[in-house]
Amino acid sequence: MSIATAERPTAVPPSPNSSMVHGTLGRGLHIGIGLGAVALGALSWVPQGAPNWARWIVVGIVAYCIGIYTASRRIEGKRRATDRFVTAVVTCAFGVVAFPLVSVVWTVVSKGAARFDTEFFTSDMRSVVGEGGGISHAIVGTILVTLVAAIMSVPLGVFTAVYLVEYGGKSRLAKAITAMVDVMTGIPSIVAGLFAYALFVLAFGPGTRSGLAGAVALAVLMTPVVVRSSEEMLRLIPNELREASLALGVPKWKTVTKVVIPTAISGIITGVTLAVARVIGETAPLLVTAGLAQGMNKNPLDGRMTTLPVFIYYQYVQPGLPPEAGQDRAWTAALVLILMVIVLFVLARILSTILKPKGLR
């Protein structure tokens, strides 16, 4: 005999098992509550005439959450009602988050499709004022700058993580490095850009702009991300594996290079990809360090180098004549940038699946 049965007399005769029996919220009722919530949301703007989407969505969500809880509480009991309520809240939150994402992708694809043609990928912007032109120089620039940045920051980051996890222990140096990495994670990207610019001005004189300077700026932003993610992955490796190797008389450095890192490599690759994805879309630091070039520049050591984000920015603020041509180029370049990140993720996924230790879930 539970309190619930006492409160809610039903046709079921009270029995020792009655606390284990409960009603079920039917599917029809569930859909009804959903439609009711939508209708209630509509009511919030209909009297005023024009549709108010924000109010519709907010009122609808709140009405649905309250409705499903009340109905479930009456039919199914308190614990199930709480479950329904939390499920409703989480589902709605997911919808709210997913909506802008879908919207962005849709906008970029629909607006970017206009210039998604061969000319766009094969030509650059040299002596283009109005229509036509392309982004081959910006694609090459993005790949070069990001690649050089990765070449600098990935070894640095992974080695730092190896030191922190395998050698640093609780030493003061390790603590200091961890603190510095945390600080570096928070550096605004424009500050990293100004740092790299200042560095190259000191070395090569005022007004120096090059792909390398841009890569240095990106490396400053990338390194802490690589350190953090590699550190997490290395810490996940069970100590038993290290001990198994050490107990075979394997020196520590071999244990790290042949046992620990290979076991963690798939996670490290994922972390590196995330770090690359983080910096590939950076605009501000590249604006000051790599600048804008109208033509192709394949030498990161010399001269301005255009990257996709900077290209998009300039096509937007200086679209040329007619302005629609420049704006179309900006949208398509944005689409290309998104596609590049997607390709990068797919590649990393494939690579980490291949390298994943077999037999580990």
Add this chain to the structure above:
Amino acid sequence: MSDIRTTPTPPTTPPTPPAPTRATPPTGDAPDPLTYDGPVGPMNGDRGMSEQTEEVVAVDDLRPSMSATDDERIIVRDLNIYYGDFLAVQGVDMDIEPRSVTALIGPSGCGKSTFLRSLNRMHEVIDGAHVKGSVRLHGLDLYGPGVDPVAVRRKVGMVFQRPNPFPTMSIADNVLAGKRLNSKRIKKDEAEDLVEKSLRGANLWNEVKDRLAKPGSSLSGGQQQRLCIARAIAVEPDVLLMDEPCSALDPISTLAIEALMNELKQTYTIVIVTHNMQQAGRVSDRTAFFSIDGAGQPGHVVEMDDTTTIFSNPREQATVDYVTGRFG
């Protein structure tokens, strides 16, 4: 190590080994194969060098056949084991007989595993852990100056409580890990021979011979543990330490491992930590009982004797209580 002995010296009885013509340790013992800068012994030396070091007598040559001498025993004297400032195990004096199984029993937290790990210097892998006292193997103090812990671990292998094959490696690579990772290049046929020999030694060959390229973690728990034993014996140690090797296994696999221990003790000195007193009774020749007076107190050896004596007629009342289940 017997394949690399350099001089066919007849068995010599220590402590009068053939006097090396080169720098001799002050004790007059056999040349330290474990020291960094000592004579080029069988362990730290390139195998190709052995021709030039004829005066160096391989450790194995000091073994008279089957009869134990002080030089073959692992002799532990006044060993205090610390974690930072905390004294975990106090004053261990123990002689471990060669080519036999020695079991360490006692309640949880009494320092059996800690002691076991100090026998191949795995203890100090933990931050702040250190040891005072001496552990002598073949007359050499493993904690003496200039002794390389990495070389010690090649002589004193270890099997852990939970099977831990390397997840990135195949079954064959797991067996070869000790050799390969020690940057010894081995020829393909030699490698195959070693894999077969080690897996046969661990009674695993027939079960895995058709899938040597499969990952080690694809085996069952008991097979994984035998794979770990194969991996440990592939580096040809003298001593095999086992830290509760069966506690994660089912009775059938346990039986397989125990049978294996019986075979291995023909060749290796085995020290096993176990919580299972029947197991200690079944597999071991000698048993040491560890105990602890209370929380925060250091563990110590209560008594050590032949296994039959420990289980039938021990000297100490504490041992009687423990082995009959009245305590712990």
